[in-house]
Amino acid sequence: xxxxxxxxxxxxxxxxxxxxxxxxxxxxxxxxxxxxxxxxxxxxxxxxxxxxxxxxxxxxxxxxxxxxxxxxxxxxxxxxxxxxxxxxxxxxxxxxxxxxxxxxxxxxxxxxxxxxxxxxxxxxxxxxxxxxxxxxxxxxxxxxxxxxxxxxxxxxxxxxxxxxxxxxxxxxxxxxxxxxxxxxxxxxxxxxxxxxxxxxxxxxxxxxxxxxxxxxxxxxxxxxxxxxxxxxxxxxxxxxxxxxxxxxxxxxxxxxxxxxxxxxxxxxxxxxxxxxxxxxxxxxxxxxxxxxxxxxxxxxxxxxxxxxxxxxxxxxxxxxxxxxxxxxxxxxxx
Amino acid sequence: xxxxxxxxxxxxxxxxxxxxxxxxxxxxxxxxxxxxxxxxxxxxxxxxxxxxxxxxxxxxxxxxxxxxxxxxxxxxxxxxxxxxxxxxxxxxxxxxxxxxxxxxxxxxxxxxxxxxxxxxxxxxxxxxxxxxxxxxxxxxxxxxxxxxxxxxxxxxxxxxxxxxxxxxxxxxxxxxxxxxxxxxxxxxxxxxxxxxxxxxxxxxxxxxxxxxxxxxxxxxxxxxxxxxxx
Numbered sequence: 001x002x003x004x005x006x007x008x009x010x011x012x013x014x015x016x017x018x019x020x021x022x023x024x025x026x027x028x029x030x031x032x033x034x035x036x037x038x039x040x041x042x043x044x045x046x047x048x049x050x051x052x053x054x055x056x057x058x059x060x061x062x063x064x065x066x067x068x069x070x071x072x073x074x075x076x077x078x079x080x081x082x083x084x085x086x087x088x089x090x091x092x093x094x095x096x097x098x099x100x101x102x103x104x105x106x107x108x109x110x111x112x113x114x115x116x117x118x119x120x121x122x123x124x125x126x127x128x129x130x131x132x133x134x135x136x137x138x139x140x141x142x143x144x145x146x147x148x149x150x151x152x153x154x155x156x157x158x159x160x161x162x163x164x165x166x167x168x169x170x171x172x173x174x175x176x177x178x179x180x181x182x183x184x185x186x187x188x189x190x191x192x193x194x195x196x197x198x199x200x201x202x203x204x205x206x207x208x209x210x211x212x213x214x215x216x217x218x219x220x221x222x223x224x225x226x227x228x229x230x231x232x233x234x235x236x237x238x239x240x241x242x243x244x245x246x247x248x249x250x251x252x253x254x255x256x257x258x259x260x261x262x263x264x265x266x267x268x269x270x271x272x273x274x275x276x277x278x279x280x281x282x283x284x285x286x287x288x289x290x291x292x293x294x295x296x297x298x299x300x301x302x303x304x305x306x307x308x309x310x311x312x313x314x315x316x317x318x319x320x321x322x323x324x325x326x327x328x329x330x331x332x333x334x
Numbered sequence: 335x336x337x338x339x340x341x342x343x344x345x346x347x348x349x350x351x352x353x354x355x356x357x358x359x360x361x362x363x364x365x366x367x368x369x370x371x372x373x374x375x376x377x378x379x380x381x382x383x384x385x386x387x388x389x390x391x392x393x394x395x396x397x398x399x400x401x402x403x404x405x406x407x408x409x410x411x412x413x414x415x416x417x418x419x420x421x422x423x424x425x426x427x428x429x430x431x432x433x434x435x436x437x438x439x440x441x442x443x444x445x446x447x448x449x450x451x452x453x454x455x456x457x458x459x460x461x462x463x464x465x466x467x468x469x470x471x472x473x474x475x476x477x478x479x480x481x482x483x484x485x486x487x488x489x490x491x492x493x494x495x496x497x498x499x500x501x502x503x504x505x506x507x508x509x510x511x512x513x514x515x516x517x518x519x520x521x522x523x524x525x526x527x528x529x530x531x532x533x534x535x536x537x538x539x540x541x542x543x544x545x546x547x548x549x550x551x552x553x554x555x556x557x558x559x560x561x562x563x564x
Contacts (some may be wrong), residue, residue, distance in 0.1 A: 023493060027459055067496040120509055128513055135512075161481040170479050181455075182482045185489035224480075231482045238481075283504050 003053070006069050007062065011035040011042060020184060024068055028061070039065060081105070081239050082143050084266065086126060089138035092118070097138075099294050102283055104263040105239065108257060110277045112270075113286030113316075118268055123242060127160050136289065144210025160268075161238035163228050165245050169216035175199065175227065176212040182235050194234055201259060208265050222250025224254040225323060229256045233263045240266045254279065275312055278305040337523035338417055339424040340530075343462040346457075350474035352381050352446055353505030354514070355426055356388050361512040362519065366390055366507050370422045373428075373558030374401050374411050374429040376552075381428070391420065402429070403436040403536050410438050410440075411527035424518065437464035439533040443511045444521035446514070451476040451487055451502075458490040463534040466495050470517055476502045493558075 006014065006051035011032040015022050015208045025032045029050075030042060037045075043058055049115060051057060056064070083104055088097035103109060111119050123303060129147050142151060180196055183191035203209045210219060219227060229251065232241055241260055256278060260267050271278055277283055278301050285292045321328075345351050352373075359365050371379045371392040378396065385392035393416065399406035404428055409487050418427035429438045439445035447468035449457055452475050458465060465471060471491050488500050499517070503510035524530065541557035 018494075023459075027494070064496075066495065070496065120507070122423060124512075133516065163481060164477070166477060168478060168485065170485055171455055173455075178482070182486050185486050228480050228482070230479070236481055239484060293358050 005068070007040050008038045010038060012144070014039070014277070017273070018069075021069075024065070049231070061124040081155075083141075084126065084240070085114075085141040085144070086122070086291070087131070087141060088291065089125075089130075089134075089136040089287045091136075092124075092286060095290065096292040097136075097292075101294060103266045103268075106261050107264055107282075108261065108267045108280040110271060110280040110283035111270045111286060112135060112272075112277060112283050116309055117286045118289035119286055122284075122286065122291070123160060123268070126240065127135055129155060129159070144334060154179040158237055160240045160242050161232045161236045162242045162244065163225070163232060167224075167228065168225075169219065169224055174213045174215050175210065175219075175301070178216050179231065179235065183229065186235060186237060188235065198227070198230045198234050201234065205229060205255055205259070207252065225251045228258075229259065233259050233265065239264075240268060243267065243269045243271070245271060275308050278302070278308065336418055336421075338414060338422065338520065339519065339520055339521050339523050339526055340414065340440065340443045341424065341426045341446065342429070342440060342443060343426060343446045344429045344438050344468075345472075346434075346450070346453065346461070346501055346540065349447045349448045349450040349453070350472065350505040351428050351430065352472060354503050354511065355428060356385065357427075357505060357508035357511035358389065358514045358518065361508060361515045364546075365515070367426075368422055369424040370417045370420055371426045371428060372416070374402065374406050374409075374427060375431075377379050379430075390417055391422075401536075403433070403438070406438050407536065410530065414524075414527050418504055428437060433437070434460060434462040434464070436497065436536060437462070437467050437534045438469050439464065439530045441533050442522050443524065443530070444473060444518060445533065447498075448472045448474060449487075450474050451479050451484065454492070455486065455490060457479075458487070458494045461494075467533045468495065468498055468531065470514065471495065471500045472496045472514060473502045474505050497548070 010020070011025070012035050015032045018096050021052070021177070022032065035042065040062070043061060046058075051061075054061075083102060084102070086101040088100050090096055101109075111122065119134075121134075125134050125136060125138045125139055128134070129142070130138045131146060132139055139146060142155065143148075143258060147155065169178075173181070176195065176199070179195040180191060183194050188194055199212055202223070203226070206220075206222045208220065208223060210223050210227075216224075218229070232238070253276065259265060271277060278297055280297060281320060282294055282296050284294050338515055342357060343351050345531060353426075355371060356398075359369055359371075371385055371391070373379050373392060373394045374397065375381075375394065376397050379394050381394050382394045395405065395413075396408055406427070410420050410427075413425060413427060427438065437445075445468045447461070447465045447470075449461065449465070449471060451473050473484070473487060473491070476487070484502065491498070491500055501510055501513055502513060541559055545559070547554050
């Protein structure tokens with residue numbers, strides 16, 4: 001019954017509590033400035049003409065308003081998961097998958113396998129909380145149980161945030177206003193601090209600083225990717241982050257992963273880059289549409305990672321060396 | 335008497351309605367043979383060819399000089415008969431070029447609105463009843479934008495239509511389309527068009543211009559008119 005109280009609250013108080021309601025009021029031409037009347041009192045005073053123009057009755061409009069306020073409440077509720085488990089189904093040849101996949105916050109898992117092997121299907125099954133109702137017949141358990149309809153509505157389609165090479169910012173807004181809008185849409189109480197934090201982190205990740213008044217469409221590839229990662233980590237709602245092939249994005253990948261992990265995200269990474277694969281705790285091997293096995297990064301691999309890292313550092317150093325206009329005068333460079 | 339599912343799909347031009355419908359039909363094995371599509375358009379449409387390329391039975395209705403919304407409503411009954419004659423279990427209507435004042439959505443029949451994630455943050459607010467009264471809102475082209483923009487777009491949609499389910503579908507790869515297909519296969523059936531009702535009334539259009547008047551001056555404006563407040 002909480003929702004009905006809202007109908008008797010003064011409009012000015014409603015907007016004070018939830019500034020985002022202002023958008024709704026504006027959309028329907030309701031003036032809430034200094035309006036001490038309640039929602040019901042306000043719309044009671046509307047002329048017949050108003051309802052005809054908007055093609056809605058007074059009762060229907062009241063329902064829409066109540067739904068809207070309920071929707072805001074739901075969006076606010078915190079989505080937290082302790083574990084997510086994909087229970088084995090079948091591959092493309094109807095052979096049972098030999099393993100389940102258990103995911104926990106603060107963990108990095110790589111997905112390896114050739115293009116077309118079934119990576120997207122696995123993600124789609126997670127995204128829609130499959131319950132033996134997709135071609136793979138997999139089931140997805142949240143916190144150890146099969147989610148009921150309520151949970152599904154709450155989580156469905158909001159579980160996975162994606163960051164891929166193809167993505168660009170398209171909105172005509174500057175960085176600051178865009179992040180504010182995103183933070184407000186998440187009903188974050190400390191929106192302004194969060195936005196500052198994201199900008200700081202993004203600058204730190206990309207290494208080339210940008211101004212907060214830069215339109216998001218003007219950012220370089222590296223800056224965009226860095227901003228996307230920082231935003232997903234601090235403002236985004238999804239507990240799972242999928243990173244798809246961001247090998248050459250001009251972002252400090254190690255820092256990016258550490259940031260996501262520090263925000264208790266589950267990081268899934270689809271990649272062919274051995275450096276990234278070995279940074280993960282585990283990797284799931286996808287073959288013929290099925291999860292074939294799950295490998296834990298072992299001691300040999302960790303040792304090999306150090307070797308690879310040295311090679312990578314040499315590559316980086318060489319890149320910077322030539323990029324900054326140097327000439328090699330002896331064997332090697334410094 | 336046979337029963338049939340009737341699904342209305344609406345959305346702004348070039349938002350990806352045809353691609354979404356094709357991918358959705360394709361996501362269920364054998365569904366092509368049980369499903370027909372009727373495309374409503376204003377001037378011309380090339381979509382019938384596209385559907386047939388994919389082996390999907392379709393037909394086109396061109397409103398021409400009639401109001402496309404009125405044309406749609408007055409032909410639903412015929413469309414249902416067409417689909418029944420072909421023994422389809424499902425009829426999908428696709429409407430483009432409707433003005434944002436209208437919606438083809440019918441009470442109790444599954445109503446889908448398709449929007450394009452590239453189309454700007456205020457599109458949901460501008461789209462009107464075809465979005466406001468839909469059961470499912472499909473967002474296309476979201477693989478090209480940032481996660482933040484997807485989330486903000488979803489939020490803007492839910493501000494306008496808090497009850498709708500929002501689906502992100504990739505019209506090229508078909509990712510997400512199987513979810514929409516499951517909504518379609520579990521949607522309500524109908525026996526005949528007699529009991530059907532529009533979710534939202536069509537606009538009052540009873541002025542001289544409805545009857546073909548082309549002269550602009552106020553002397554020629556007879557019937558239901560309203561003046562802009564400047």
